[in-house]
Amino acid sequence: MSARRTSDEGVARLARARALGERFLYRIDEVAEETVSSTSTAPDETGFDASGWDALRQEVLDCTKCELHKSRTQGVFGSGTPDTGFMIVGEAPGYYEDQQGEAFVGKAGQLLTKILAAIGFGRDEVFITNILKSRPPKNADPSPDQIAACEPYLERQIEIIDPAVILALGRHAARTLLGVDGSMASLRGRVFEYRGVPLVATYHPAALLRNPNLKRPTWEDVQLARKVYDEELQRRASQ
Numbered sequence: 427m428s429a430r431r432t433s434d435e436g437v438a439r440l441a442r443a444r445a446l447g448e449r450f451l452y453r454i455d456e457v458a459e460e461t462v463s464s465t466s467t468a469p470d471e472t473g474f475d476a477s478g479w480d481a482l483r484q485e486v487l488d489c490t491k492c493e494l495h496k497s498r499t500q501g502v503f504g505s506g507t508p509d510t511g512f513m514i515v516g517e518a519p520g521y522y523e524d525q526q527g528e529a530f531v532g533k534a535g536q537l538l539t540k541i542l543a544a545i546g547f548g549r550d551e552v553f554i555t556n557i558l559k560s561r562p563p564k565n566a567d568p569s570p571d572q573i574a575a576c577e578p579y580l581e582r583q584i585e586i587i588d589p590a591v592i593l594a595l596g597r598h599a600a601r602t603l604l605g606v607d608g609s610m611a612s613l614r615g616r617v618f619e620y621r622g623v624p625l626v627a628t629y630h631p632a633a634l635l636r637n638p639n640l641k642r643p644t645w646e647d648v649q650l651a652r653k654v655y656d657e658e659l660q661r662r663a664s665q
């Protein structure tokens with residue numbers, strides 16, 4: 427299947443919104459519909475490199491750079507669409523993700539889906555991936571060696587997508603992308619930059635399932651990410 431799920435109406439609309447720099451995405455119905463080919467190769471009008479994306483996906487699926495390839499069921503490249511430029515980075519696939527080959531499909535993923543809906547996105551209207559593309563046995567924390575082996579894939583995903591915002595979920599994602607050691611309490615609630623891309627960090631949905639007190643700050647952070655996304659689309663459109 428092509429990496430571009432542009433046949434989905436909502437995704438096509440958001441892709442068009444990105445291309446046009448439409449600010450008020452909730453009012454996107456007013457924008458004239460345009461057929462977007464699902465077989466087009468890169469780069470397209472949004473600068474998206476579809477052929478590079480498909481090749482990268484295959485590399486991830488075939489990867490044997492760390493020991494995790496021996497125990498995983500399959501690599502998990504990521505889920506959703508790269509077209510809209512709203513990118514979410516978690517920690518690593520868990521049991522269900524490893525089984526299904528999709529990111530964030532377990533309990534934490536179901537909560538993430540609800541959180542996204544609250545800021546106006548369907549799961550298929552964002553791109554969701556992880557620092558590690560293979561499941562660590564027993565869901566162990568990613569090791570520095572595993573992160574070092576896998577990080578280039580994430581870097582290339584970010585390069586190709588050129589996201590309008592990155593939402594980092596949990597301390598492993600935030601620390602890896604930001605190259606700092608702080609607690610989530612110290613990293614959340616503000617906008618960082620990752621290679622020129624605005625980045626907001628917040629708690630991992632699994633942490634929210636354990637501690638409901640984290641729901642409020644997380645809600646503030648995802649709203650901030652949405653606002654930054656809208657502003658970034660606007661800024662790019664005016665360039």
Ligand code: URA
Pocket residue numbers: 516517518519520523528529530531532534535556
């Ligand atoms: N937790 C993560 O960090 N990523 C997933 O894909 C699933 C659970």
